[in-house]
Amino acid sequence: MFDTFEGHAVVDPTVDGKHKVGKQFKATSLEKVERYLRYYDNVQITKGDFCQTATVLDEVGDFWSVHVDVDVYPVTLFALRYFANRMVPGGMIVVDDYGFKRTRGAEKAVEEFVGSRDDYARLHLLTGQAVLIKLAAGSSDAG
Numbered sequence: 001m002f003d004t005f006e007g008h009a010v011v012d013p014t015v016d017g018k019h020k021v022g023k024q025f026k027a028t029s030l031e032k033v034e035r036y037l038r039y040y041d042n043v044q045i046t047k048g049d050f051c052q053t054a055t056v057l058d059e060v061g062d063f064w065s066v067h068v069d070v071d072v073y074p075v076t077l078f079a080l081r082y083f084a085n086r087m088v089p090g091g092m093i094v095v096d097d098y099g100f101k102r103t104r105g106a107e108k109a110v111e112e113f114v115g116s117r118d119d120y121a122r123l124h125l126l127t128g129q130a131v132l133i134k135l136a137a138g139s140s141d142a143g
């Protein structure tokens with residue numbers, strides 16, 4: 001898992017509304033989350049802007065499940081592009097807050113991503129998330 005633990009690192013003021021750099025989500029710390037998750041030996045936490053820290057995953061194999069919950073446009077789009085070619089067929093990227101007015105940046109990033117990729121199908125859950133499913137090669141022609 002990845003977080004700055006200092007709130008947003010980058011926002012797009014044209015779409016991210018009230019979200020500001022370093023303003024929200026600061027009432028936590030790496031140490032608190034490490035303590036909370038101390039009983040799980042399969043968790044690795046990386047602190048920092050995901051646009052910079054994603055490189056720690058460069059040598060990791062394919063992914064079948066990714067959860068993106070960063071609320072704002074620039075890093076949501078970055079994460080989608082980062083994982084796009086790393087997902088196994090049938091793998092799912094869940095983007096939280098896709099359907100909510102207060103997080104238009106997440107919606108914009110998903111729309112842009114899906115519009116540029118015919119190898120992903122999108123589900124919009126009633127609970128607000130988008131689920132992006134990586135299609136098997138050739139299946140996007142099936143209709």
Ligand SMILES: C[S@@+](CC[C@H](N)C(=O)[O-])C[C@H]1O[C@@H](n2cnc3c(N)ncnc32)[C@H](O)[C@@H]1O
Pocket residue numbers: 002003004005006007008009010025048049050051069070071075
């Ligand atoms: C809605 S909170 C979700 C936090 C956590 N997933 C949870 O459910 O408690 C959004 C989180 O995205 C983090 N975030 C925003 N921009 C980020 C970035 N560029 N890199 C890493 N984390 C970022 C914020 O620090 C914040 O903790």
